Amino acid sequence: MASLEVENVVKRFGPVEALKGINLSADDGEFLVLVGPSGCGKSTLLNMIAGLDSITEGRIIIDGQVVNDVHPKDRDMAMVFQSYALYPNMTVERNISFGMEMRKVPKPERDKAVMEVAKLLQIEGLLKRRPGQLSGGQRQRVAMGRALVRNPKIFLFDEPLSNLDAKLRVEMRTEIKKLHQRLGTTIVYVTHDQIEAMTLATRIAVMQNGELHQFGAPQEIYDRPANTFVAGFMGSPPMNLIPARIGKNGAGVNAEIATADERTLRLQLNGQAASLENRVNSEVLVGLRPEAITDPESRDAGAIIQEVECLVEVTEPTGPDMLAVLRLGGIEAVSRMRSSSRVRPGERAKFAVNMSKAVLFDPETEQRI
Amino acid sequence: MSSIIDRPAATRGGVLGWLQVQLPKIVLAPTCVITIVFVYGFILWTTYLSFSRSRMFPNLGWAGTKPHENLWANPVWYKALENLAILGTLYIGIATVLGLFLATLLDQRIRQEGFIRTIYLYPMALSFIVTGTVWKWMLNPGLGIEKLMHDFGWTGFQFDWIVNSDMAIYTVVMAGVWQSSGFVMAMFLAGLRAVDDEIIKAASIDGASLPRIYVRIIFPMMRPIFLSSFVVLGHLAIKSFDLVIALTGGGPGFATELPATFMYKQTFTRNNIAVGSASAVMMLVTVAAIMVPYLYSELRAQKGVQR
Known part of the structure; x- marks a missing residue:
C-alpha cells in the first residue's frame, strides 16, 4: 500500500524526448491507468516507475520518498508483463516463489504463500507444470500470482491482457478489478485499450507522443475531454467533432452546423453563453458523444434536449442498439439509437441532441473551450 | 468442359x-x-x-573377427582412445564454457559488437590444417612463444608442450578450442538474443542480481544450444584428423595419436587395411552413439511441433 507521485518526469533517448515532463499522482489504493496509442511513452513511464529505466529529469516519489536511484528490487513493487515473462525452465511453483527465494524467505513460508495465491487465482492444479504446458489464460494467472505473492506496495501491469483472446480478456479484466477491490493495493496499469481504462481505473492518464493530455477520473475524461485527441481516443465509436460556427440570435448564442441538404442547424449553447460572447462568428468544433444524439423516444430526462431533423446516410445495427451515420458540418457523425428505432438510410428523421453533454473545442489549438 | x-x-x-x-x-x-x-x-x-584378410590391398578373404582382435590388442589404439577421451572432454568442455562466457559478455549491448563478433568467429573460417600449422609455429620452442619470451630477456621461460609427450595432446586441445569457441559463441549469442527482455526485467524486479539471472534463468534456457554445441563439437573431436596431422603429426612418438590418425596410418602406411577398417567401424559406432539419440530427440521435438 503506497502513494505514488510522478513529478516533471522527462526521458530522453539521445536527442529524442520520449517523455516530456509528466506529472501524475496516485493516492493509496488507487487504480491508475496510463492509456494511449502505441509509442506514446506509457510503457517507458511504467518501466521508470519500476526502476527498469533511468530517469533523465524529474522525480518519482513513493510514500514521500524519492526513489529515482533505488534499485528495482528495493522498490517493493511487482510487475505483470505483456508477454507474462515467466521463467520457462521453472515449474509454476518455482516461478511464483522465485522472488521470495531471492529475498531469502524460508521454504515453509514460501510454500504457504504459494498455496494461498494459487488458491486465490485457482491455479492449484498447475503448480507442478512448466509455463510451456499452459494456455495463455493460465500463464496470465501465473504471472499475476508471481506478482501477488510478494504482497508489494504497488502493482504494475504492462498491457497484461493484450495477448488474450477477446472473451478471456473481458473475464480477466473483471478478475483484476475484483482483485483490486479485495486487496486495495495501489495499481499502475498500462493499456492501449480505452475500454480497459474506463472499466478499471479510478483515475486515467491519457498520453500521446510523450505528453500527458489529461489526467482525471474516468467519467470526467469521458464527459469533458481536455482536447480533441482525448475526445477521439476515449470512447467507441469516438466523440463526434462537428465543425460549426458560433452565431447569435434573439434566443442567445448558438452553434450553426451545415447539414447535407444545405440547411443550417442551430444548436442553442445557453449553458456557456457568457464565455462564448467573444467567439461569435468564429469556427468551433462541437463535441457530441454518439449517445448524445438519439431518437427522441430514448432521450435523457432532465437534460437540455434540442430536437433536430437530419438525413440518415447509413444505419449499423450492433445488437443492443443501432448506430446511424448522419452528415453534419461536413463530417460523418454517429448517433446511437435504440435497436427498435425505425430510421431508414436515405430518409430524414428526428433526433434528440443532449446539449448538456456537448463540449466545444477550438479548431486551432484543439483544446476544450 | x-x-x-x-x-x-x-x-x-x-x-x-x-x-x-x-x-x-x-x-x-x-x-x-x-x-x-x-x-x-x-x-x-x-x-x-574389417572382417577380411586385407593387408596392403583389399582382400575379400574372410578373416572373421581377427582384425578386431588385433585392433584391441594394439597399445597405440588404446593410447589413441585415451587421447580422444582427453581431447573430447577438454575440447568440448572448454570450448562450450568459453563460448558461453564470450557470448554472455557480448550480449551486454557493447559498442562495436559486430566487429568483435567477427574477430571471434574468423578462426572457424580457417581449415584445421591452417590452424594446426600456425599453432605448430607458435608452440615450437625454437620459433614461437618460448623464443619470443627469451628474446624479451625472460630466459627462464619454458613452454615446450608440443615436444613433451605427456603434454602434447593439450596443445591439440588449445588449437581446437581456439578454432571452435568463436563458433560456439555465435550459437550461444543467437540463443541469448532470443531471450525475452521482459524475463530479465521480471527477474530483476524479483530481486535477482544479474549474475544470478544468468545462472538461474538464462543459462538453463540455453539447454537446446548446449545440446547442439555438444553434438557439433563431439563429432569434430571424434573425427579430428587434419588438426593433429598439421600440428604434431601424431607425435612425439604416438603421444597425440587419435583414432582417425591411427586409422589412416594403419590403412595407408602400415599396410593393414583390415585393422584400419576395424578402427573406422569403431569410430562410426561412437559417432552413431552420439548422433542417434540426438536425432531421435530432435525428430520427436519436431513431431511435437506439428501436433
Whole structure:
C-alpha cells in the first residue's frame, strides 16, 4: 500500500524526448491507468516507475520518498508483463516463489504463500507444470500470482491482457478489478485499450507522443475531454467533432452546423453563453458523444434536449442498439439509437441532441473551450 | 468442359507433361545415387573389410573377427582412445564454457559488437590444417612463444608442450578450442538474443542480481544450444584428423595419436587395411552413439511441433 507521485518526469533517448515532463499522482489504493496509442511513452513511464529505466529529469516519489536511484528490487513493487515473462525452465511453483527465494524467505513460508495465491487465482492444479504446458489464460494467472505473492506496495501491469483472446480478456479484466477491490493495493496499469481504462481505473492518464493530455477520473475524461485527441481516443465509436460556427440570435448564442441538404442547424449553447460572447462568428468544433444524439423516444430526462431533423446516410445495427451515420458540418457523425428505432438510410428523421453533454473545442489549438 | 479446371500438367500429354511430373525426381536422382553408393555403400564395404584378410590391398578373404582382435590388442589404439577421451572432454568442455562466457559478455549491448563478433568467429573460417600449422609455429620452442619470451630477456621461460609427450595432446586441445569457441559463441549469442527482455526485467524486479539471472534463468534456457554445441563439437573431436596431422603429426612418438590418425596410418602406411577398417567401424559406432539419440530427440521435438 503506497502513494505514488510522478513529478516533471522527462526521458530522453539521445536527442529524442520520449517523455516530456509528466506529472501524475496516485493516492493509496488507487487504480491508475496510463492509456494511449502505441509509442506514446506509457510503457517507458511504467518501466521508470519500476526502476527498469533511468530517469533523465524529474522525480518519482513513493510514500514521500524519492526513489529515482533505488534499485528495482528495493522498490517493493511487482510487475505483470505483456508477454507474462515467466521463467520457462521453472515449474509454476518455482516461478511464483522465485522472488521470495531471492529475498531469502524460508521454504515453509514460501510454500504457504504459494498455496494461498494459487488458491486465490485457482491455479492449484498447475503448480507442478512448466509455463510451456499452459494456455495463455493460465500463464496470465501465473504471472499475476508471481506478482501477488510478494504482497508489494504497488502493482504494475504492462498491457497484461493484450495477448488474450477477446472473451478471456473481458473475464480477466473483471478478475483484476475484483482483485483490486479485495486487496486495495495501489495499481499502475498500462493499456492501449480505452475500454480497459474506463472499466478499471479510478483515475486515467491519457498520453500521446510523450505528453500527458489529461489526467482525471474516468467519467470526467469521458464527459469533458481536455482536447480533441482525448475526445477521439476515449470512447467507441469516438466523440463526434462537428465543425460549426458560433452565431447569435434573439434566443442567445448558438452553434450553426451545415447539414447535407444545405440547411443550417442551430444548436442553442445557453449553458456557456457568457464565455462564448467573444467567439461569435468564429469556427468551433462541437463535441457530441454518439449517445448524445438519439431518437427522441430514448432521450435523457432532465437534460437540455434540442430536437433536430437530419438525413440518415447509413444505419449499423450492433445488437443492443443501432448506430446511424448522419452528415453534419461536413463530417460523418454517429448517433446511437435504440435497436427498435425505425430510421431508414436515405430518409430524414428526428433526433434528440443532449446539449448538456456537448463540449466545444477550438479548431486551432484543439483544446476544450 | 472438365479439362478447364484440371491442372495443366495433368492434361498436357506427351514428353513435356511427363517431364513436368518426373523432373524433380530426375534432378534428385544423381545425388541420391551418389550418397547411397559413396556413403552407405562404403560404410558397408569398410565394415566388410574389417572382417577380411586385407593387408596392403583389399582382400575379400574372410578373416572373421581377427582384425578386431588385433585392433584391441594394439597399445597405440588404446593410447589413441585415451587421447580422444582427453581431447573430447577438454575440447568440448572448454570450448562450450568459453563460448558461453564470450557470448554472455557480448550480449551486454557493447559498442562495436559486430566487429568483435567477427574477430571471434574468423578462426572457424580457417581449415584445421591452417590452424594446426600456425599453432605448430607458435608452440615450437625454437620459433614461437618460448623464443619470443627469451628474446624479451625472460630466459627462464619454458613452454615446450608440443615436444613433451605427456603434454602434447593439450596443445591439440588449445588449437581446437581456439578454432571452435568463436563458433560456439555465435550459437550461444543467437540463443541469448532470443531471450525475452521482459524475463530479465521480471527477474530483476524479483530481486535477482544479474549474475544470478544468468545462472538461474538464462543459462538453463540455453539447454537446446548446449545440446547442439555438444553434438557439433563431439563429432569434430571424434573425427579430428587434419588438426593433429598439421600440428604434431601424431607425435612425439604416438603421444597425440587419435583414432582417425591411427586409422589412416594403419590403412595407408602400415599396410593393414583390415585393422584400419576395424578402427573406422569403431569410430562410426561412437559417432552413431552420439548422433542417434540426438536425432531421435530432435525428430520427436519436431513431431511435437506439428501436433
